[in-house]
Amino acid sequence: MTPYQRILLATDFSDTARHAAEDAAMLARACGATLHYLHVVEPVGYWEGFDLKHFPSPEVYDELRTSARLAIEDFHRELGGPDSHQIEVRQGKPFVEIIRAARETPADLIVVGSHGIGGIAETLFGSTAEKVIRKAPCAVLVVRHPEHASSMP
Numbered sequence: 160m161t162p163y164q165r166i167l168l169a170t171d172f173s174d175t176a177r178h179a180a181e182d183a184a185m186l187a188r189a190c191g192a193t194l195h196y197l198h199v200v201e202p203v204g205y206w207e208g209f210d211l212k213h214f215p216s217p218e219v220y221d222e223l224r225t226s227a228r229l230a231i232e233d234f235h236r237e238l239g240g241p242d243s244h245q246i247e248v249r250q251g252k253p254f255v256e257i258i259r260a261a262r263e264t265p266a267d268l269i270v271v272g273s274h275g276i277g278g279i280a281e282t283l284f285g286s287t288a289e290k291v292i293r294k295a296p297c298a299v300l301v302v303r304h305p306e307h308a309s310s311m312p
Contacts (some may be wrong), residue, residue, distance in 0.1 A: 162189075162191065163186065163187075163190045163268045164191075164267055165192060165195060165264050165266045165267050165268075166183055166186060166193070166194050166195065166267065166269075167266065167268070167269045167270070168180055168195065168270045169197050169257045169270070169271045169287075169291070170192060170197070170198055170231070170234070170272075171198065171199075171272075172227075172230060172234075173274065173308050174304055175274050175304040176272040177272075179271060179300075180238055180272060181238060182302050183201045183300075184239065184240040184241065186270075187241045187244075188240075188241050189239075191243075192241070192267070193241070193245065194240055194244045194245075195234075195245045195247065195266065196244065197247050197257060198228075198231060198247075198248050198249075199249050199250070199251075199253040199257065200220060200224055201251070201252065202251070205301050213262065220250060224248045224250065227248045228248050231246045248276075254294070257291050258294045258296070261296055263299070266296075266297050267298070268300060269291060269295055269298070269300070270302065271287070271288045271300075272303075273301045273303050274286070292303075
């Protein structure tokens with residue numbers, strides 16, 4: 160088995176994503192891999208029903224992308240991430256953009272956090288992590304938050 164060369168870390172800045180980032184950074188350092196940070200700004204579909212053509216404006220999305228890029232830079236420094244890294248912020252549906260980025264990179268491994276929320280929403284729509292697992296062009300490491308208890312079905 161060859162070591163991972165390109166690791167894609169998808170983050171939403173949650174506590175769970177932070178734990179996934181710690182694992183991804185450790186793995187990237189151990190393998191000498193490039194760590195590709197990805198955050199996806201999801202369009203606000205709620206406003207479409209109000210016929211508000213100017214909100215959220217392109218400027219709002221620009222600000223969200225800029226803030227996310229700065230947050231990733233801070234995140235990288237706090238983690239002590241590998242020297243070889245890239246930062247990317249996209250806009251769209253998270254699982255679609257994660258898969259697209261993995262193909263374009265091309266990633267050897269995708270690392271995502273799992274919130275383990277469950278419930279009817281996850282049953283009906285599936286979690287982002289689950290969708291990434293089903294569609295990924297490479298291996299996927301799903302990291303659970305250590306404080307989230309698991310239970311047998």
